[in-house]
Amino acid sequence: MKKSIPIKDINSIYFAGAGDQNIKFIEKQFKSNMVLRGNQLLVDGDKEEIKIIEKLVNNIVSVISRKESIDISDIEILINSQSSINNAIDDSINESIILHTHKSPIYAKTKGQREYHHAVLKNDIVFAIGPAGTGKTYQAVASAVSALKNQAVQRIVITRPAVEAGEHLGFLPGDLKDKVDPYLTPLYDALNDMLPKDKLKKYMDNGQIEIAPLAYMRGRTLHNSFIILDEAQNATQMQMKMFLTRIGVTSKAIITGDITQIDLVGNGMSGLIHASNILKKIKGIKFIKFNENDVIRHQLVKNIIKAYSKEEK
The missing domain is CATH 3.30.1370.10 (K Homology domain, type 1)
Structure with missing residues (x-):
């Protein structure tokens, strides 16, 4: 026909x-x-x-x-x-539009991403757990930029545990930016996609957008902020507790991670796994679990993740 x-x-x-x-x-x-x-x-x-x-x-x-x-x-x-x-x-x-950028709208494409977007709108703390390529970090950054542009928060704070450096950043050469930039490149890439260069520079120069290793969060209280902890599977239990207790008045937090990619040294449980065990019944905290159906990369990546998941079971 x-x-x-x-x-x-x-x-x-x-x-x-x-x-x-x-x-x-x-x-x-x-x-x-x-x-x-x-x-x-x-x-x-x-x-x-x-x-x-x-x-x-x-x-x-x-x-x-x-x-x-x-x-x-x-x-x-x-x-x-x-x-x-x-x-x-x-x-x-x-799809739910998360952010209108200078390039094109960023929106939730899969069922899991739409659940994630709605969870962020309705809850102050959201855990996004799942494999690489599901948009956990990118969507978190888009949600934060949207909140900043809409004046729902006054600043964005994005952090990662610098596991490769053992968080002993004082022993590395250079100033703070020189030390942490290699570990935070994916976050800069996301921000560069969402904001014009001059606007991003302005936000970072005046402290409205801050990117720092998790170790530098200790002792702070973050009010009126949108806070993201990325690669949280590599945070220890103490680091996770420290991060979650930094959240101040009218702040939101997203914690992202992949529990199949833990790089922690020693026998300690990942802070992300520990948190998912003890916090899931607390009102105002939402856990979103992604799977291979939410992968937005080469179509083969979905099948690769499924194969590894079967092997690990």
Whole structure:
């Protein structure tokens, strides 16, 4: 069966993607052949499969209409939703916008990410636990920048345990920035995605955005702040307690980590695992668990994580 599916109300260039990468990706997921001619997608294949492709095309168009772009990870989410007997397809395209940036909106793409976003809005402390590539850190930073821009908080404090240096930063050469920058690069990368360079520099120069190792949090109380502890699986129990008790009035905190990637030396339990055992029943604290279905990286990463999870069980 052959059918011409119209690409309505958008520029078909956005639908096709650079070098027709979106169409090539869609074609790999189905048995049907596809060719884009102007604003018409010509499909040759099974009648039932064409019905699924037509619905997918309409949903892709809906996403592009709302956010003016789409990437392969978005399309993959739509396809996966449809393959599960079209369940929750509308949820996939009605993403929650977390932050409008100078580049494009940042939004929760998967079910887990949407739960994460809603948890941050409703709770003062949120733990986000799961494998790499699920957007735990990136989304946390986006939520913090949104809160700062909306004047819900006065500053952002982002921290990580510098495990590779054993937190003995005093023995490393240079000033504080020289010592900790290698461990905090992913956080700078996220901020650079979300804020223009001049604005980010201004925020950091006046102390509205601060990035520091976990060891430098001791003895402080952080009021009116959005605080993020990243790579929390590498915090000790004492460090986790110290971090959580820094939270002051009208502050929020997100703690992110992957309990399969613990680098702590010795036999002590990770502070993240310990916290998840003793804090989960406290009102105002929410734990979000991600899995391979929330991975937004190369499609093979999802299968790799699933394989390792089976092996570890």
